[in-house]
Amino acid sequence: LVERPLDRYNGTFDAIAGFLDFDFKLDNLTGNIGFRYERDEIFVEWDVANFQGRTGSLNRDYNNINPSVNLKYELDDRNFVRFATSISQTLPEFKEFAPFEYVSPTGRVTKGNPDIERSNVYNFDLKWEFYPSREELISVTTFYKKIEDPINLAQARGSAGIFQFFNTGEEANIFGIEVEGRVGFLKNEEEENLISLTGNVSQMWLTQDLLENFQYNSKTKSSLQGASDFIINTAISYNSKKEREFIATLSGNYSSDKIFALGNPESFTSSDTLFNEEIIEKGFVTLDLVLSKEITEKLTARFIGRNLLNPSIKQNQDIRNLNTGITTNETVLEYKKGSQLSLNLKYTF
Numbered sequence: 001l002v003e004r005p006l007d008r009y010n011g012t013f014d015a016i017a018g019f020l021d022f023d024f025k026l027d028n029l030t031g032n033i034g035f036r037y038e039r040d041e042i043f044v045e046w047d048v049a050n051f052q053g054r055t056g057s058l059n060r061d062y063n064n065i066n067p068s069v070n071l072k073y074e075l076d077d078r079n080f081v082r083f084a085t086s087i088s089q090t091l092p093e094f095k096e097f098a099p100f101e102y103v104s105p106t107g108r109v110t111k112g113n114p115d116i117e118r119s120n121v122y123n124f125d126l127k128w129e130f131y132p133s134r135e136e137l138i139s140v141t142t143f144y145k146k147i148e149d150p151i152n153l154a155q156a157r158g159s160a161g162i163f164q165f166f167n168t169g170e171e172a173n174i175f176g177i178e179v180e181g182r183v184g185f186l187k188n189e190e191e192e193n194l195i196s197l198t199g200n201v202s203q204m205w206l207t208q209d210l211l212e213n214f215q216y217n218s219k220t221k222s223s224l225q226g227a228s229d230f231i232i233n234t235a236i237s238y239n240s241k242k243e244r245e246f247i248a249t250l251s252g253n254y255s256s257d258k259i260f261a262l263g264n265p266e267s268f269t270s271s272d273t274l275f276n277e278e279i280i281e282k283g284f285v286t287l288d289l290v291l292s293k294e295i296t297e298k299l300t301a302r303f304i305g306r307n308l309l310n311p312s313i314k315q316n317q318d319i320r321n322l323n324t325g326i327t328t329n330e331t332v333l334e335y336k337k338g339s340q341l342s343l344n345l346k347y348t349f
Helices: none
Strands: 008-026 029-047 055-074 079-090 109-111 119-130 137-148 151-155 163-167 171-187 193-209 230-239 246-255 258-261 279-281 284-294 299-306 313-320 327-335 340-347
Touching: 151 258
Parallel strands: 109 163
Antiparallel strands: 008 029, 029 055, 055 079, 079 119, 119 137, 137 171, 151 163, 171 193, 193 230, 230 246, 246 284, 258 279, 279 313, 284 299, 299 340, 313 327
């Protein structure tokens, strides 16, 4: 009996960065202009069975000068307009580089791709802020992001059913609008809010062009993997504002459907009929609760409940029957993350 060697990979990441900032103020206009130099070096080596010759390595060396501009204009003492723009980058993780096959508890296999490259990101934000009071806020933000060489998880070609990371397009574009609010209720004698409600709602329009390797069934564009186009976050908090403070926060989140993995053609010559559709993770709601109470001057108790609703998370895919030509939407994976309950006691000496 010959024992099979273990699959291994090792990675190192070295970053050196420097900043140069200029701050200025002209009447109601304040701003900051900055430059960031960064040198990143990524080295990954592996010894895995699914790579020809088992062993291999890669070295990526990136040098960047990324500018940024932040401006704030004061309309009056309660209204402000902000503008920000910057250039940044998204570096692949070690697991996205190394051709190491990770098998999840559900049996799904994911591996990295030594050929992927980093993504350059161009950011633009325009924001209006209004402060009805010291503790309250209403804001509206519009934003745009351009991503060069976007990285996505996609189904690799072949019958193995492996998921792999790729630069799937030349460019991705994201337009969005976000509305945020923070209001207070039930004030005490010092006019402090005992109950506060916060929340933000985001709507995004996401699109990327698909390289020829990922085009199928006349599909040349797609959304971005892992990104929901509609997101809601909200929280309601109570703070007793007393000597033995009691704080309670109930927070919730909803994210709409998003792509778990892009689809792909199984055959370039028959990409209109032989292909795998993208896998969609259905939207779901999460709910968290945090309670904190100062029992004594030095002793504090804290209860934390995470993912209290424990929703089923479903991943669906359109499956086409080659014999009948009928397409049906099937659930290819369903699971729950589970809830977490914890009680902590903190004593300060």
